[in-house]
Amino acid sequence: NAGVMQNPRHLVRRRGQEARLRCSPMKGHSHVYWYRQLPEEGLKFMVYLQKENIIDESGMPKERFSAEFPKEGPSILRIQQVVRGDSAAYFCASSLRDRDTQYFGPGTRLTVL
């Protein structure tokens, strides 16, 4: 059973460009969480989604960030007009049910030049 998959693993963008990060949950999991880890800092929750629904986006920056988890396909975290401060590791986790154990992917490391 494949684990949580994230791609790309590394992403380089120039300031002002868009970044799209993808997360494929474990097979059978319909709950996805996104976390961000800034350099030398801890992991911070960003957003929790179920299929076609955003359940909790209390950790999402108010501007430029959005997330979706469509009925078909991976969950997408989208960052518009990236700035240097967006450089971080972005981790996705999935769970089978609400409030169940979360399993993390390997992360996407975003570097903004």
Add this chain to the structure above:
Amino acid sequence: DAKTTQPTSMDCAEGRAANLPCNHSTISGNEYVYWYRQIHSQGPQYIIHGLKNNETNEMASLIITEDRKSSTLILPHATLRDTAVYYCIVRVESNTGKLIFGQGTTLQVKP
């Protein structure tokens, strides 16, 4: 949110048991204690979780005190590959299941 307190760092000799403590004195009755670890900036790895009873799996054991105000993660025979940051997390049921990570304990396993 129920907060956790962990030592910043610990050392352990290879082959010995590593005992990682965690205080969670404000934990509520229906809140689970979860342990994850992060090896060198990889994705966090789930280790174990528990509510009231002690738990054991192939990776570790979790000992929760009777009053549930603290717990200890035990790695029975630490190896160099167990060097990582270990996070003790109390998952708040009212928080839609999101995990609140603290600073964790950096465990250094030494040969």
